[in-house]
Amino acid sequence: MDKNTKIYIVTFVLLILGYIYLESTKKQPVNWFPSYAAKHKIPYGTFVLEQELKNLFPSTQIKTVDIPPYIYLGDSTRVGTYFFADEALNFGDAEFLRLIEFVERGNDVFISTHGMDIDTLNFETERLVSKNLDEKVFFKLLNKAFKGKECSFDRPFSNQVFTKVDTLNTTILGITGYVNEANQRTEEGINFVKTSFGKGNFYLHTFPEVFTNYNILNAPNEQLAANILSYLREDLPILMDGYYKTGKSRITSPMQYVLGSKHLKWAYYMALIGILFFIVFEGKRKQRSIPIITPLKNQTIAFTRTIANMYFEKQEHKNIAEHQISYLLEFVRTKLHVPTTKMDATFYEYVSSRSGNSYEEVEKLFQFCDEIHLRNQITNEELIRLNKMIEKFKKTIQYGK
Template sequence: MTKPKEINWFPSFATHHKIPFGSFVFNEQLERLSNELVRAERPPFEYLNDNDISGTYLFYNGEVQFGKPELERLLEWTSKGNTLVVSSMVFEQKLLDTLNLKTRSISNFDHFTDTYQVQLANPNLNNGITYKFDRPTTFYHFNKIDTLNTKVLGFIDKYDEENTKINDSLINVVSQPFGKGNIILSTFPQSFTNYFILQSPNQDYTAALLSYIDLDKPIYIDAHYKSGKKIYTSPMYLFLNTKSLKWAYYIVLIGVLIYIIFEGKRKQRAIPIVRPHRNQTLDFTRTISNMYYEKGKHLDIAQHKIQYFLEYIRDNMHLSTAEINDTFIKNLAARSNNSIEETRSLFELIKNINNSTNINQTQLERLNTLIEQFKSNNQWKTKA
């Protein structure tokens, strides 16, 4: 916890990273210089299709590989008068073929003390100054260009520990018109990183590269093709990537484990299961009703059912059943979600049964059916 934190040399190129190879400083300065700066989180193919934009689209990363449809969409957008800037050590092969370019790598594995120094081709921007970069083991340059259409913007030189130039100047930044627009390619994406910009006077080199784009127009910085882009693969990302929260999480887990171990040793007498007494009212009712039914006392059963039904109306519909008239039937139909005709038909049957001295099985079954249908239409109210 107290020892110094190791430097993270991961080649992130992400605008939110303050590590050496992040681009927080560049993004902060570009926000100050540009009139409109937009961070494009989505793939460029989707972003260009969903947004009508113009200006400069800036890509920089250790490797930028477009698919064929995406590259064609970018080139189409560029040809309309926009600027495409791609700074990468590895380019899309189709992009190089389209611009008639080839790249090659050089390495300092045999001479670890050697350093790379970059410079600009324009004398108004150069002033004879070279800018050092001492971190890479491999550097890329353009070994073939289309001399008729390509404009050289920058070079790279290799120097030994005595600051003696080892090789000829190698091209590392080029510009080429494309339709009404312009394409700028650089094999030195490290020029946008915190490590390079904060080593004076290297910031002048990055500023000079920006002079080739129109800062008055919107600039769209790609955040999709970034090695260090934000990726959340787990809900525990916040806990496990913050040291204090991570240890708090581990302590909670350890505490729960200790609690389970010691609390599990406690003995507790088993609590007997007390089963509730069975409600036999329904069984008794069924027995009595079957007895009446088997003896053919249909009228008695119907009268009991009518009395129960009227009680049901008083309890659930809150209507008095002392007088059955048209007003009662209309109110009951409205409250029970039944039609007036259905309600009237039911009570006419009830009236006929009450006035009869004897009924048959068919009349009893019809009474039961109409009452059950009446209740079923009212279920949505009685449930509440």
């Protein structure tokens, strides 16, 4: 290797190391992603909200619900105020029906989100647009206890208002709009309402940013958030939704975890650069010929067939069925990620939602498995029936109905 080549290599290495140092030490830009996740401390996370709720409601139980409302409210004994705050919320018809039944029993549901067309409650929303870019937005709660104070927000957002409300059962709690330089209102609409349903209430709000870290930590909006939260009942547990969150984290692979950490990411990049240099400088060396070693033949299938024929010839249908059920439970644990320690209605709902099979089919399959467990012997026809039910269950997961 001549002198010029060495100089080029050293210069290249120094440039790479300098770039890595600058990237790892530069100041990270502010992350304005609308997360609304309770564990996020970015401006649009709700970490501060969860901490402040404990101060605002010291004697009230506060619980985070990380499963869908449809499953959580399947237990009709649940009580509390179900609190939702996110950029967008899309409830299915069956799920929203459970929320309605939850409210009818005497509970409350608080929903804060942009855009809300709920036909069941006779509500519709649209975006309120300013006619002049210099106009400022305002928020105001109509309760006299708040003395008519108005708050504003210094960042752009989608300002939604209700265009249709159920006037017979609804109380208007807050409004929003725009004011010009002369402090005159140019646009105005309803953005916070309470509607009675059965023995409980729905609270619908169209400005979820008020509950984010940025707003609660910046005056005077922290008072607006506290005033809105004052409508929550202290005699009921507060159920904080953790399922419908834009920023809900899902680590799907080890690489996602590595690249999600600043220090692990740069360690990974430096390892790749080191491997590249090793290939460039060591790849020219001659290698000895590597002998070909024939791998051992896989006899697993042949062994399995031998054992299966032995059971079948001896008419040990019960043993075959027990093995099939064991493999089925292992399949549910590893592929559907559903624990099999307790097989009840909740277990059937989880398996049904994740496998694509109906609730009735799942219940029928596992109840038949329980019947086989309780018997000392089973017939050939019952073994065939069990096999067909398991194959149908797995085929639905792979190919759909």
